Amino acid sequence: MLNMIKRFLEMLFPWNNNANSRSHAKSRLQLIIAHDRASINPDIMEAMRKEILDVVARYVEVDREEMKFSLSNDQRMTSLTANLPIRQVKRIGDPKKQLKEDSSLDLPKIEIVELDREANANANAQSK
Amino acid sequence: MSRIIVVTSGKGGVGKTTTTSNLGAALAKHNRSVALIDADFGLRNLDLLLGLEERVVYTAIDVLAGECRLAQALVKDKRLKGLVLLPAAQNRNKESVQPEQMKKIATALAKGYDYILIDCPAGIELGFRNAISAAEEALIVTTPEVAAVRDADRVIGLLEAEGVNKISLIVNRVKPLMVEENKMMSVEDVLELLGVPLIGVVPDDEKVIVATNRGEPLVLGDIESVPAKAYSNIARRLEGEKVPFLDLMANQGNILSRLRRMFGG
Numbered sequence: 001m002l003n004m005i006k007r008f009l010e011m012l013f014p015w016n017n018n019a020n021s022r023s024h025a026k027s028r029l030q031l032i033i034a035h036d037r038a039s040i041n042p043d044i045m046e047a048m049r050k051e052i053l054d055v056v057a058r059y060v061e062v063d064r065e066e067m068k069f070s071l072s073n074d075q076r077m078t079s080l081t082a083n084l085p086i087r088q089v090k091r092i093g094d095p096k097k098q099l100k101e102d103s104s105l106d107l108p109k110i111e112i113v114e115l116d117r118e119a120n121a122n123a124n125a126q127s128k
Numbered sequence: 129m130s131r132i133i134v135v136t137s138g139k140g141g142v143g144k145t146t147t148t149s150n151l152g153a154a155l156a157k158h159n160r161s162v163a164l165i166d167a168d169f170g171l172r173n174l175d176l177l178l179g180l181e182e183r184v185v186y187t188a189i190d191v192l193a194g195e196c197r198l199a200q201a202l203v204k205d206k207r208l209k210g211l212v213l214l215p216a217a218q219n220r221n222k223e224s225v226q227p228e229q230m231k232k233i234a235t236a237l238a239k240g241y242d243y244i245l246i247d248c249p250a251g252i253e254l255g256f257r258n259a260i261s262a263a264e265e266a267l268i269v270t271t272p273e274v275a276a277v278r279d280a281d282r283v284i285g286l287l288e289a290e291g292v293n294k295i296s297l298i299v300n301r302v303k304p305l306m307v308e309e310n311k312m313m314s315v316e317d318v319l320e321l322l323g324v325p326l327i328g329v330v331p332d333d334e335k336v337i338v339a340t341n342r343g344e345p346l347v348l349g350d351i352e353s354v355p356a357k358a359y360s361n362i363a364r365r366l367e368g369e370k371v372p373f374l375d376l377m378a379n380q381g382n383i384l385s386r387l388r389r390m391f392g393g
Contacts (some may be wrong), residue, residue: 022310025274033281033321070303 026082035093037078052082061088130238133245134167134263134292135213138279139361140250141189142271143300144314147359148247151267153241153345154363156211159306159337163202163241165214165234168249169225169260172216180205189217192229196203198236207348222254227261234262243366252286260287265294268324271301272313281322285320296327298362303332328362330355331376 049069056062063085070081135148152164165188166174175181175367186201191214198214205211207306214233217224231248237244260266266287270280280297299315308310315329326343333355339346348357352375361371370382 018308022307022317024319025313028276029274029321032278036278036282037285070347 023027031070034078036079038071049082053084056084059090060084060086063087063089130242130244131132131265131312131366132234132238132262132305133243133265133268134248134260135245135267135269136248136256136283136287137250137269137276138252138283139270139276142269142276143330144250144269145173145177145247145269146340147269147298147300147330148245149174149270149360150347151363151366152178152211152243152245153208154347154360155245156205156208156348157360158363158367159210160242160244160367161240161272162243163212163237163238165230165244165246166216167204167230167246167255169216169255170218170221171249172218174247175215177340178213178345180215181343184215187217188230188233189220189224191233193226195392196242198233200246200256209267210241222249222258225258227254227257231262232256238262252283252344256283256286260290263292265296265326266292267296267298268322269298269300270318272299272307272315272318272350277313277318278354282322284322289384295324296365297322297324297327298328298330300375301331301332302329303379308377326373327365328358328359329373329376331374 022046051068052069053062068081068083070083072079072081073107130295131284135144135151138143146322148164152162154164162308165172166172167172169189172187175184180203181184183203185203186196188201190196191198191201200212202212205213223299233301234244234246235337243340244262246263248260249255268280268284270276284295287293296320299318302315304311317327331354333353335353336355339349345359350356351360354376358374364371
């Protein structure tokens with residue numbers, strides 16, 4: 001009897017069911033269509049992801065576990081969205097100078113710069 | 129000036145041929161001269177849906193081989209003045225024709241008819257390239273299902289790459305009750321995903337199957353039926369008329385779902 005009432009209620013108020021296959025279909029399609037349109041193969045996508053990350057990592061410390069790269073589209077325009085949660089902004093002295101010196105993607109250099117900064121800070125403290 | 133329009137979808141079984149036959153008939157009813165080309169070589173069906181299968185003598189292949197003149201191969205529809213069909217060969221495959229040849233036929237027909245509608249085969253191989261070779265415009269037929277929408281998007285991309293930029297969308301087999309219950313994507317959902325302008329919405333209706341059983345386009349039967357109106361409206365929109373889209377929810381469902389609508393808004 002309870003079951004019957006439940007079924008009747010479900011028939012009357014179908015939105016109570018959490019099975020919303022309509023939005024499921026739509027979100028799946030959004031993803032797959034974006035990939036179809038971009039037609040970037042996974043290797044290239046991975047290489048691009050790595051390079052973007054390396055560039056960003058020169059300036060900020062990115063949470064590599066939480067970051068997300070995704071393709072999406074809107075009105076026949078496909079876009080790449082990178083969501084990179086920042087843990088910490090690296091306080092690099094002069095960004096322009098930094099760019100010149102660091103034209104390669106050599107990460108250890110940044111650490112050197114940071115060490116330099118610390119040394120500078122120490123030097124400053126000392127000078128005071 | 130005549131218009132060469134390809135009806136295509138990528139995926140098979142979404143209603144390309146049904147759409148071509150009904151639009152052809154609807155345009156002819158609006159006093160336009162229309163030539164329908166069946167580009168589905170080896171799997172021709174347009175003749176069947178139009179009820180003209182017994183009158184096919186020559187096919188496009190015969191025209192290309194020089195075995196008959198183009199005018200001889202055209203099957204005239206006796207019910208609708210101005211509607212003719214150029215049948216596809218059934219005993220050949222899609223590789224027996226080249227895009228250049230299809231283009232020649234379509235442009236030759238364009239001299240004598242207001243509309244040339246090309247019924248494209250499923251897929252994106254040579255048959256597809258043949259069908260779109262002469263087209264200046266495209267009608268994309270899709271249904272609110274994942275596979276059909278994905279394939280439609282792929283085909284839109286290919287058409288754009290080929291320089292066919294006037295693309296309109298027909299969403300076929302819409303089940304308004306399922307949409308309302310969030311069990312099917314709505315026309316708006318599909319539009320948002322595909323990003324091409326809408327030219328028609330056709331409901332999933334038994335009358336469409338009954339009409340194909342008879343080989344009689346819907347506009348020749350009860351013109352007040354919802355699917356017949358839907359096709360007639362697409363024809364009018366092709367003609368440049370501004371026609372509002374049908375309210376598919378009107379008179380839908382049983383007493384229970386109507387009650388639900390009353391309460392649920």
